Amino acid sequence: MKRKLENQTAIITGSSSGIGAGVAKSLAREGANVVVNFPTENSREDAEKVLAEIKADGGNGITLRCDVSKEADVKAMFDATREQYGTVDILVNNAGLQKDSPFEEMTIDQWNFVLGVNLTGQFLCAREAIREYLRRGIRPDVSVAAGKIICMSSVHEVIPWAGHANYAASKGGIMLMMKSIAQEFAWKKIRINSICPGAIQTPINRQAWETPEALKDLLTLIPYQRIGVPEDIGKAAVWLASDDSDYVNGASLFVDGGMTLYPGFTTNG
Ligand code: NAD
Numbered sequence: 001m002k003r004k005l006e007n008q009t010a011i012i013t014g015s016s017s018g019i020g021a022g023v024a025k026s027l028a029r030e031g032a033n034v035v036v037n038f039p040t041e042n043s044r045e046d047a048e049k050v051l052a053e054i055k056a057d058g059g060n061g062i063t064l065r066c067d068v069s070k071e072a073d074v075k076a077m078f079d080a081t082r083e084q085y086g087t088v089d090i091l092v093n094n095a096g097l098q099k100d101s102p103f104e105e106m107t108i109d110q111w112n113f114v115l116g117v118n119l120t121g122q123f124l125c126a127r128e129a130i131r132e133y134l135r136r137g138i139r140p141d142v143s144v145a146a147g148k149i150i151c152m153s154s155v156h157e158v159i160p161w162a163g164h165a166n167y168a169a170s171k172g173g174i175m176l177m178m179k180s181i182a183q184e185f186a187w188k189k190i191r192i193n194s195i196c197p198g199a200i201q202t203p204i205n206r207q208a209w210e211t212p213e214a215l216k217d218l219l220t221l222i223p224y225q226r227i228g229v230p231e232d233i234g235k236a237a238v239w240l241a242s243d244d245s246d247y248v249n250g251a252s253l254f255v256d257g258g259m260t261l262y263p264g265f266t267t268n269g
Contacts, residue, residue, distance in 0.1 A: 003031035004242040007142050009085040011035040011077065013068050013125055014095030016047035018202030019152065022230020023092050023237045024050060028059030030238050033085050036063045037077060039095070068095045068121030078128045087136055089143065090241045091129040093122040093174075094152040098167050098204060111166045118170035119177070122151055126181060126192070133190050143243055146189040150240050151178045152233075153194040153252060155259050175252060182250030191249045193240050198256025200228040223266060224257030 005027055015024040016038040024034045034054060038047040047063040054061050062084055066077035081088055096118045099110040126149055133147030154167075157175040161168040174194065182192040199218055201209055209215045209227055219225055236255050239245050254260050 003029075004238060004244065005090070006031035008089035008241075009033045009035070009081060009087060010090035010092060010241065011037060011081055011088055011125070011129075012092040012094055013037045013066075013121070014039070015092075016043040016050055016063075018204060019197065019200055019230050019233045020092070020094040021050045022234040023094060024061070025054055025057070025059070026231065026234025026238050027090065027092075027241060028054045028061060029057060030242070032060075032090065032241070034059065034061035035077070035081050036061055037066050037068075037095070038063065039065070039067045041065070068125055069116040071124055074121075074124040074128055078132065082132070087139075088129060088132050088147070089139070090148045090150070091125055092150045092152065092237060092241075093125050095121055096152060096154075096170075096204075098164065100164050100167070102163060103165050106166065114166040115170050115173075118167070119173045122174055123177060126151070126177070130181065130185060130190065133185075134188060138189055144189070144246055145191050145243070147191075148241050149178075149181075149190070149192040150237055151192070151194040153178070153196045155196055155198050155254065155256050157194070157196055157252065158260060178252075179250045186249050191240075191246070193245075193248055193250065194252045195233060195236050195240065196252050196254045196256065196260075197233055198222060198228060198254070198259035200230060200233060202230065221263055222257040222259055223261055223263050226257060228255065228257060 010027045010032040012024045014020040015036045028034045036047045066073040138146045153174045154171040156168045157171040178194045
């Protein structure tokens, strides 16, 4: 059977760990060449490990260092990808982080750091991808779209989060950036959507699942009664990157076990 992303190239930002690593593996399994991006030399080894697993599984890819909050780094990552594979077909804007603080104590550095990576980083990468898609147009042998962008948002694009105002503001910002550019470029056959994960077991939220008590508390927020895994997001990313979702544009796809269903109102348990 033909794989869904054969001969396409995908950049997945922040893919040396967690959700990004899971998405890179899922896209590679469907035939995409993947760029496993990492921000600093500290994470190079992790990125190499992810790529080794992808190759052991029959996939293809390269690792590239790039801090997505830096314009020159982002341009260099797209240039290096073009040099290796000729073009880019899929961008997964995944890199993100938290710097939590009570609001009254939050420093301008904590605010700017989170907005700089989570929101400005997505802007810089999306802009580079759009430029490439406009330049190249549709490649009818691989997809009916001229290019796809998937933004990793969060349930916190709609659920307020006390103590995490910078993070929630970045995800709310992603929602309207994504929808605005989806509207702006739909007529160019560029599809742009978001995935909004609920609680996915990764290093970013270790304290929420690493003890039985913490996990029990977390599950009160998840009607489906399990924590998510990166593969749950990988499957959604394959669908949004492939022509199977061709009529989906500007959507926020919640992959959250029902976390956005106001679980406090449930009549069960
Ligand atoms: P993670 O910490 O494992 O992954 C984040 C990745 O981003 C890391 O690999 C990190 O190296 C990378 N990164 C950080 N700063 C970067 C920069 N400047 N340039 C490039 N890469 C950078 O956590 P995760 O849970 O896999 O998070 C991935 C995305 O999913 C984030 O955008 C996060 O907000 C989002 N998300 C996660 C959850 C969850 O429950 N885990 C829920 C909702 C949304």
